[in-house]
Amino acid sequence: MTQNQIDIFRESIPAYVLGAMDVEDARELESHLQTCASCRTELADYRAVSESLLMVSPAKTPPAALRRRLQGHLPSAQKKALPRFAWSFNQLALGIALVVLLALNISSFLQIRSLQKQQTELTKQLQSGQTVLAMLAYPNTxxxxxxxxxxxxxxxxxxxxxxxxxxxxxxxxxxxxxxxxxxxxxxxxxxxxxxxxxxxxxxxxxxxxxxxxxxxxxxxxxxxxxxxxxxxxxxxxxxxxxxxx
Amino acid sequence: MDDTQLAAQVAQGDERAFLTLYDRYASHVYALTMRILRDPNLAEEATQDTFLKLWSRARLYLSERGSLPVWLLTIARRTALDRLRLEARRPTLSTGEDPEELWQTIPDENTTPEESRWHSMQFAVQSLSAEHRMVLELAYYQGLSQTEIAETLNWPLGTVKTRLRAAMEQLRREWGEK
Known part of the structure; x- marks a missing residue:
């Protein structure tokens, strides 16, 4: 590789550390960096510059609510919320169970009523049939x-x-x-x-x-x-x- | 307790250590996400996401690879840029010359040596020419590639590359002198 080619790679390092290189160019530079110690030194220097740019913005205090929201995501807050959730879940389960039981009871009651009605009808028919037979057999009928x-x-x-x-x-x-x-x-x-x-x-x-x-x-x-x-x-x-x- | 020790405790699930790191760096994370997203609500969400990543990924932090604030702010930058792409918002240019903001960069007697160097970088950025500051802003804080910057500013690609390189060379010189 000629010095001119190395210089071209070296000149692209600032853009690389800023993440501004097009993808294919970045791949080529990364490949070159594996074999070029001087470019790696250059990269380390520019990386220090780009990292310092992260801290350039003057500090701004975020809203206090953000800290509280973050605390709400931590396990201790989740655990505190869990019993109430569990309690609500149990209540819900109990409620569903009661509704199901009630529905089963109503269903059973209606079935029993229906069976009793059928039984009464059958008994009446049987009695009627027996009465008919008895009357037919009776000489004064x-x-x-x-x-x-x-x-x-x-x-x-x-x-x-x-x-x-x-x-x-x-x-x-x-x-x-x-x-x-x-x-x-x-x-x-x-x-x-x-x-x-x-x-x-x-x-x-x-x-x-x-x-x-x-x-x-x-x-x-x-x-x-x-x-x-x-x-x-x-x-x-x-x-x-x-x-x- | 230093950052590395706190990060190790966070990795063990220590909530107090996590909140200590939040109190220490939330204002820097929020400032960076505000600079990228330019919207207080989006910046707040990005800050929250960044610290939730700290909570869940603290075990991945390796102190020999860099300082904790750099690691945390790198996460914050990526999180904010992802959000910016999601919102598909076109970049708006910041002059970065708000006198109030500049006043806050002047070191006080409690400033650590590292913070002092960051403050000097703020001045170095301020000393860049408007064109150099603009390409730097679009590249680093708006996540645009050199080709995209050329399209946005309607400049030749070669001009963008030259100005970006010149801006970084100037910062490197001033950074190295400190």
């Missing part, structure tokens, strides 16, 4: 046909036991605001409430048991009307069918 628009069925009446069973097919479903209501009809045409019932959603036929407190012989027939969901004192809705004893 009268079997009367039920006929109406698109509806057919049988009314089983046992006057000695003041019991009757309505068995109908294709009884239309009602919305939740309505119900079917049975009426016992006396010779003067007066109606006595004999109970409300709704069609089984999953069965093609509907059965309803009627147990009268009065002697069934005092009545001449049974009628069924559509009434509000809670039932009525007297028939108010459309008649579905009527069977005379």
């Amino acid at each position: 009268e079997s009367l046909p039920i006929t109406a628009d698109n509806i057919s069925g049988t009314l089983l009446v046992d006057k000695s036991r003041n019991t009757a069973i309505i068995l109908v097919w294709n009884l239309p479903q009602l919305d939740s605001t309505q119900t079917y209501q049975a009426w016992l009809i006396d010779p003067e045409g007066n109606r006595t409430d004999a109970g409300i019932f709704r069609p089984q959603a999953d069965q093609p036929y509907t059965s309803a048991s009627i147990y009268s407190m009065d002697d069934l012989t005092n009545f001449t027939g049974i009628g069924v009307t559509v009434e509000p969901a809670a039932g009525s004192d007297q028939p108010t809705g459309e008649r579905v069918f009527k069977v005379d004893f």
Whole structure:
């Protein structure tokens, strides 16, 4: 390498220590510095100058809040904050656990209610079925046909036991605001409430048991009307069918 | 306790040593980051980042490679220049001739010999011609390469190189005389 080439490298050292050289030129100089002791000495001198430039600016006191913020990043401040965080975390976890438990309880309660309702319905059906079988087997039971628009069925009446069973097919479903209501009809045409019932959603036929407190012989027939969901004192809705004893 | 001992304690997680170094050098770090970023909020953030790096990297400091303030201020300069690039701000030129600032550079009786040399460097910079001071400012405090300085000032690249070299040669002469 000629002295002229070395001089060119040496002249670039001030820019190098200031970080102002383009990258490729800096690489070439670094490569040269590995083999050139005089340039390394020059580099050390200029580096001392550039380092002193770091301290040239007159000191300025930063805002006091900066020191406090830095302290907040130190482990002791983090540890102080940790228990409160842990406590909050535990509370949060406890809260979530309570909500989950509450939700499970509500879910379980609703499931139990649903199962109880299904059980009651099944029990009623079973009782109704057993009553039907018992009445069919009983020699004094009268079997009367039920006929109406698109509806057919049988009314089983046992006057000695003041019991009757309505068995109908294709009884239309009602919305939740309505119900079917049975009426016992006396010779003067007066109606006595004999109970409300709704069609089984999953069965093609509907059965309803009627147990009268009065002697069934005092009545001449049974009628069924559509009434509000809670039932009525007297028939108010459309008649579905009527069977005379 | 000297800087090297304090740095060693910081490396061991000594918070008191860390705060001692903060109290000792925060005003220099903040001054440098202010000079580079020219915005008090950004300078504050850069100062905070610099000291957090001191806290996490104190074990990397080697006293045989240089003094702690130089190491710390080198970190501060890089941190501030990174932030400057992130903000993509164009450089603004400082005259560096604020009389108030100059007054603060006059050594008092408590000034250490090293600080006294830094103060003399401040005067050396002040004595540079306006052109020389400008290229030095753009190179060192704004992080521009010689090519970028030439584009910014619309000067030939050769002129930038010559003036930068001349400025540094003058500083070196005056620095060496102290």
